[in-house]
Amino acid sequence: MKKAILFICSLCCVLGGTFTSYASEMQTNELLIVEEEQTAEAIAPTIFVADTSQIYTYTMMQNDIAQLTRMFPDKIQYEVVGQSTEGRDIYLLILGNPKAEHAVFVEGSIHGREYITTQLIMHMLLNYTVSYDTNEAYQEMLNNVCFYIVPMSNPDGVSISQLGEACTEDENRLSFLRTLYKIDKTGYQSYANYLARWKANANGVDINRNFDAGWNTFLEHTNRSSEKFKGVTPASEAETIALMTAFSKRDFDCVLNYHARGEVIYYGALGVSSELSAKSKSLAQLVNSVNHYRMIDTTTSSVCVSGGFGDWVMMVQNTPSIAIEVGRGECPVSQSEFSSIWKKNYNMWEFVSYYAKNVK
Numbered sequence: 222m223k224k225a226i227l228f229i230c231s232l233c234c235v236l237g238g239t240f241t242s243y244a245s246e247m248q249t250n251e252l253l254i255v256e257e258e259q260t261a262e263a264i265a266p267t268i269f270v271a272d273t274s275q276i277y278t279y280t281m282m283q284n285d286i287a288q289l290t291r292m293f294p295d296k297i298q299y300e301v302v303g304q305s306t307e308g309r310d311i312y313l314l315i316l317g318n319p320k321a322e323h324a325v326f327v328e329g330s331i332h333g334r335e336y337i338t339t340q341l342i343m344h345m346l347l348n349y350t351v352s353y354d355t356n357e358a359y360q361e362m363l364n365n366v367c368f369y370i371v372p373m374s375n376p377d378g379v380s381i382s383q384l385g386e387a388c389t390e391d392e393n394r395l396s397f398l399r400t401l402y403k404i405d406k407t408g409y410q411s412y413a414n415y416l417a418r419w420k421a422n423a424n425g426v427d428i429n430r431n432f433d434a435g436w437n438t439f440l441e442h443t444n445r446s447s448e449k450f451k452g453v454t455p456a457s458e459a460e461t462i463a464l465m466t467a468f469s470k471r472d473f474d475c476v477l478n479y480h481a482r483g484e485v486i487y488y489g490a491l492g493v494s495s496e497l498s499a500k501s502k503s504l505a506q507l508v509n510s511v512n513h514y515r516m517i518d519t520t521t522s523s524v525c526v527s528g529g530f531g532d533w534v535m536m537v538q539n540t541p542s543i544a545i546e547v548g549r550g551e552c553p554v555s556q557s558e559f560s561s562i563w564k565k566n567y568n569m570w571e572f573v574s575y576y577a578k579n580v581k
Contacts, residue, residue, distance in 0.1 A: 270343040273559045276383055277340035279309060279376045285343055286312055293350045296363065302371070303463025306423040307389060309376040311463040313470070316346055316370060317363035323577040324471055325570070326540075328371040328464065329479040331429045331530060332420040332448075333378025334552045338479035341547060341562060342372045345570060358571055366474075366574040371467050374530075375460050377423035382553060385416045394423060401425055405446055417553060420448035422460050427451060431461045434536040435491060435527025451528050464530055468538065474577035475504050476534045476542035477569075481554045484514045487544040490535035491520055491527060500541035500580055507576050508545060512565040541580065545569075 268288055269281035290297045298315040305311060329338035353359050373379055380388035386395055402415050409415040421427045425445030430436075433455035442449040452458055456465065488505035489498050498520075505516050534542040547562045548554035554562075 268347065270340060270347055273340065273344065273563070274556060276556060277336065277343070278383055279373060279380055282312075282339060282343060282373055283310075285347075286314065289347065289350065293353075296350050296353060297346070302467045303459055305375070305377045305463075306459055307377045307380075307391075307394070309380070311371065311374065311376065311460065311467075313467045314346065314368075314370040314372065316349065316368040317366060319367050321365050321367040323366045323574070324369060324473050325366060325573055325577050326369050326468060326473045326476045326534075327479070327570075328374050328467075328477075328530065330372070330376075330379050331374040331460075331464075331478070332427070332480065332552075333375055333380075333382040333422075334418050334420055335479075335481040335554075336373070336379045336382060337481055337548060337554045337556075337559065337562070339373045339379070340559065341566060342370060342479060344563065345567060346370065346372075348567060349570065362571050362574040366577050368570060369467065369470060369473070371464060374464055375422055375428050377460075378419055378421055378428075381416055381419040381423065385413055389423075397425070401446060404444065415447060418447065421446065421450065422458055424452075424458060425450055426458050428458060428460045428464075429530060430526070430528040431456060431458050432465075432528055432530055432533035434529070434532035439526050439528045441526070455528075465533075468534070473540055474580050475500075475573065476531065476540055477508075477573065478529075478531050478542060478544040480544050480546045482548040482550065482552050483546040484512075484549055485546045486514045486516045487519050487522070487531070487546070488516065489519045490532050490542075493535050493539075497535060497539060497541060501535065501543060503580070504541050504573070504576055505543045507572055508543060508569065511569055511572050512545075514545065514565075 268285055270277060270285050286299055290299055296316065300313050301310045302313045303311045327342060329342045330336050349359050349363065353363065389395065398416065402412050406415060409418065427449050430439055430449065430451035436451060436455040439451050444450060456462060486505045486508055488501040509516050531542040531544050534540050547566065548558050550558060
């Protein structure tokens with residue numbers, strides 16, 4: 222066994238007021254020493270999510286998961302809970318003490334073009350881990366509440382939105398995308414714009430309409446599309462099943478679904494008990510007290526529909542859930558907005574952990 226030197230790039234980025242002295246010691250050009258077997262492939266890896274000026278891709282996320290779980294094995298674990306339509310792994314990260322009495326479920330990027338939510342989630346994870354040793358509030362949080370995180374629920378959709386046709390080498394898939402554009406193109410400036418605004422998975426199914434929770438009531442799109450097609454049956458998609466698998470790991474006190482855009486918090490679901498509705502509203506109020514996003518009751522809003530993951534969590538799993546919509550501009554939300562999104566949300570999980578411990 223030899224000492225391998227890991228070069229941690231760009232950790233001098235802004236991580237809000239909680240970026241402590243421990244984290245500040247890990248600036249650009251400084252070194253962290255860890256024990257591992259030296260190999261020819263041992264190089265100086267980068268934590269990509271530390272650089273918030275660039276779009277955050279699936280490949281970058283994979284790298285960061287590998288590096289962060291190696292750097293903080295006592296704080297972060299991961300497993301693969303499924304694969305996407307195109308064969309990309311869907312990851313579940315476990316942040317904190319898996320034996321903790323309380324647990325919170327977090328997911329992002331269920332819609333492809335909303336990939337800035339993955340960057341926010343991974344940046345929060347980085348902040349909590351590098352700050353842990355010198356931040357007593359974070360220690361208390363992660364010792365008593367465990368976070369189960371699916372940072373990118375729809376990696377194919379994210380790749381289509383970010384990379385366009387470079388997302389795949391499968392000619393059949395490319396032909397499929399071109400065909401859908403010919404059907405859907407009204408309202409889109411170009412084929413490139415159509416792909417950039419892609420929400421669905423690679424099958425043209427909107428994952429957030431594919432859950433068996435009011436699925437029969439949603440009839441907006443009857444054909445495969447870049448958005449709003451619910452699938453031929455509930456839970457027909459691999460990504461839907463992966464999220465259900467991740468959620469089955471244990472009982473959760475509450476669920477955070479990250480979406481973009483609008484700076485709003487959706488709470489509630491049709492047909493649930495008044496007690497569960499009150500818990501969802503209470504969670505929304507807590508989050509609102511931190512980021513000051515506008516609250517909207519989904520049961521009275523015309524823009525909200527059934528068949529989503531949050532609906533399934535509340536209607537089937539009887540667990541309080543909210544959707545947090547970050548960003549103001551058109552989707553995909555511009556990278557220039559990340560700093561503002563971060564400042565309003567960076568310490569959110571600390572507050573949610575208090576909710577998890579006290580919800581009845």
